[in-house]
Amino acid sequence: MPGLTPENAEPLLRAEGLYKHLYQPSLAFWRARQPRTILRDIHLSIQPGERIGLAGVSGAGKTTLLNLLLALNGADAGSITCQGRPVRPASTRALRWYRRLVQYIPQDPASSLDPRMSVRELIREPLVRLSVEGHHGRRIDEALDRVGLDQKFLGYRPGALSGGQAQRVAIARAVALRPRLLLADEPLSGLDLPVRAKVMQLFNDMSRLDDTAFLIISHDLSVMPRLCERTLILHDGAIIEDRPTAALFGAPEHDHTRALVRAAHPDLAIMMPAPAANASYPVA
Numbered sequence: 001m002p003g004l005t006p007e008n009a010e011p012l013l014r015a016e017g018l019y020k021h022l023y024q025p026s027l028a029f030w031r032a033r034q035p036r037t038i039l040r041d042i043h044l045s046i047q048p049g050e051r052i053g054l055a056g057v058s059g060a061g062k063t064t065l066l067n068l069l070l071a072l073n074g075a076d077a078g079s080i081t082c083q084g085r086p087v088r089p090a091s092t093r094a095l096r097w098y099r100r101l102v103q104y105i106p107q108d109p110a111s112s113l114d115p116r117m118s119v120r121e122l123i124r125e126p127l128v129r130l131s132v133e134g135h136h137g138r139r140i141d142e143a144l145d146r147v148g149l150d151q152k153f154l155g156y157r158p159g160a161l162s163g164g165q166a167q168r169v170a171i172a173r174a175v176a177l178r179p180r181l182l183l184a185d186e187p188l189s190g191l192d193l194p195v196r197a198k199v200m201q202l203f204n205d206m207s208r209l210d211d212t213a214f215l216i217i218s219h220d221l222s223v224m225p226r227l228c229e230r231t232l233i234l235h236d237g238a239i240i241e242d243r244p245t246a247a248l249f250g251a252p253e254h255d256h257t258r259a260l261v262r263a264a265h266p267d268l269a270i271m272m273p274a275p276a277a278n279a280s281y282p283v284a
């Protein structure tokens, strides 16, 4: 039966039991350095086309987890697999297969785009770096079309782009590789409301039309209901909730989640009981 082959049963990305410790130098030199656990026992699986939100207050460990998933850093324990193949930090060449499948959308596109390059060069660069075969021109046009940017922008440099246009170029760079999964760190912060709505629409279209999966990181829970079917809450380095977004908003299980939902949705707060006295409040 189609859809039930072993290949399909294996998630696109799977993380199992990830730990990350940080070895901070102690101020007291005679004491042993005490490792701090930044991520603990992270389990995560992403299916093709799924849109997953990863939320948590600043300092929760979101970026640290992202860097592990991008194989930029190694975990101290646990494993990451993509379509069943192990993923760990390695040379550009050894990770080429992974970089083509899993791409990153940066938090601050304006500063991540080389100001000397034209939009055409910016979108072509990952295709060249990852030795993608075939007609690059066609892929560039297709990516530009996908993010809703006019052809005239191909000759522009980042300095001539608005924040929203720069974000689209950053997305087009990833999209040109036809990735199966996009990891986005706060992709909407810093964008005006109308541009936010368009980027959300783009993500939704991509997952629906191309079966592209998304992991969207945000300290702001309010974007999750419109963007993500499933939401994970990272708190103090651990995933404390992993549920369909509607269920999570409808009945948060943890006091910490309740506090996050209240902050994102003041209207919902009147429908929910007050959090317990020991609940930690979000500070974004």
Ligand SMILES: Nc1ncnc2c1ncn2[C@@H]1O[C@H](COP(=O)(O)OP(=O)(O)O)[C@@H](O)[C@H]1O
Binding pocket: 022, 038, 056, 057, 058, 059, 060, 061, 062, 063, 064, 065
């Ligand atoms: N290079 C580093 N040096 C010191 N502390 C770090 C470093 N990277 C992360 N941390 C600490 O790890 C925790 C998680 O950070 P981070 O992953 O950036 O959280 P988030 O992205 O959720 O805001 C924080 O307490 C942060 O201070």
Ligand SMILES: [Mg+2]
Binding pocket: 062, 063, 064
């Ligand atoms: Mg961060």
